[in-house]
Amino acid sequence: MAMIASNSGTSPERARLLLADDHVLVAQGLERLLLECFCRIDTVRSGEAIIEAVERDPPDIVVADISMEGMSGVDAMRVLRERGIDTPFLFLTMHADPELAAEAIQAGASGYVIKASAGDELVRAILEVLAGRTYVTPTLAARTIRAGAERSGNGLTQKQREILVRVAQGLRSKQIAYELGLSVRTVESHKYTIMQELGVHSTVELVRKAAQAGLIAIDVPH
Numbered sequence: 001m002a003m004i005a006s007n008s009g010t011s012p013e014r015a016r017l018l019l020a021d022d023h024v025l026v027a028q029g030l031e032r033l034l035l036e037c038f039c040r041i042d043t044v045r046s047g048e049a050i051i052e053a054v055e056r057d058p059p060d061i062v063v064a065d066i067s068m069e070g071m072s073g074v075d076a077m078r079v080l081r082e083r084g085i086d087t088p089f090l091f092l093t094m095h096a097d098p099e100l101a102a103e104a105i106q107a108g109a110s111g112y113v114i115k116a117s118a119g120d121e122l123v124r125a126i127l128e129v130l131a132g133r134t135y136v137t138p139t140l141a142a143r144t145i146r147a148g149a150e151r152s153g154n155g156l157t158q159k160q161r162e163i164l165v166r167v168a169q170g171l172r173s174k175q176i177a178y179e180l181g182l183s184v185r186t187v188e189s190h191k192y193t194i195m196q197e198l199g200v201h202s203t204v205e206l207v208r209k210a211a212q213a214g215l216i217a218i219d220v221p222h
Contacts, residue, residue, distance in 0.1 A: 015130055016040040020050050020064035020073060021092075030063075030092070030118070037123050047071030051079055058087050061129055063122075066093045066100065067185040072192055074107055081108050088129050092118060095186050099157045101136055103193050111135040156194060161215065163190050168207045168216045 017038055021027040022045045031041055044053050048071050050064060064073035071079075077089045090111030091104050101112040110129040113122055114137045125135040156164070159180070166176045173187045180187070195201065198209045210216045 014040070015060040015126075016042070017126070018050065018053055018059040018062045018064075019043045020045070020047070020062065020068070020076075022046060022065065022068040026065075026115075030122075033119065033122070034063075034126075038126075045069075047073055047076035050076040054080055054085060054087050055083070058085065061088045061090060061126060063090050063092055063126065066091050066095060066104065067189050072189060074104055074109070074189070075192060075196070077109065078107055078196065090125055090129050090135070092122060095183070095189070096137075097186060099159050100186065100189060102157075105134065105136070113137050156197060156215065160190050160194050163187055164194055164206075164210055165216055167191065167203060168210065 015038055017034060017040065019027060019030055019034070019041055020043070021030065024045075027043050027045070031043060034041055042053065042059065044050055046068050047064075050062060050073065051071075053059075054062065062077075064076070066073045073089070073091060080087065086108075088110045089104075089108065090113065091109055092113050092115055093100070094115045096114050096116070104112050111125045111134060113125045113135070117137050121137070128135040162180060163176055166179065171179070173184050173191065176182075177184045177187045191206075194210075195206055198206060198213070200206045200209050207216070
């Protein structure tokens with residue numbers, strides 16, 4: 001595969017990658033794959049560790065899972081953006097969900113790749129991001145653009161509204177996932193995004209704020 005120059009002037013073969021995934025076997029497999037094209041790869045297991053590693057010694061790119069134990073990859077990226085750190089993020093995830101992809105891109109990500117597509121596509125995506133471009137798995141690209149347009153119009157996607165209503169009804173993530181045909185991690189990722197959007201830190205605050213904003217129709221005690 002021909003290498004291309006990155007926008008930072010660093011040649012891709014010399015680029016330093018930070019790989020974040022809380023599944024050890026997955027992380028090890030990805031590291032072996034990427035070492036065929038990149039010689040400098042560090043690994044971490046959590047969103048909190050991403051922040052620490054990037055602040056200590058910024059890599060040329062972060063390749064991260066979205067859903068991890070504790071802080072999500074997207075939340076870690078948001079924290080770094082708020083602190084003025086613009087290290088490129090590429091998310092590698094099992095969630096083939098255009099709404100999650102749109103959220104990640106709108107939050108500041110430069111790439112979104114499905115794990116099922118990992119391999120040559122992941123390397124290609126990293127090269128695109130290093131060159132200053134944005135990359136989304138082709139099978140998701142058009143739907144991601146549509147989801148992004150919908151989200152920019154009303155703040156929350158239709159799926160997020162459906163999840164929000166069920167949270168207000170007192171359903172747990174596992175029950176919501178079953179009803180909507182989603183994974184529990186996808187539901188939790190959406191819930192975290194909604195909480196970020198509304199600026200709240202607990203489910204009780206979430207329900208109250210959503211009701212006050214007219215996003216859900218329930219009676220909330222004053």
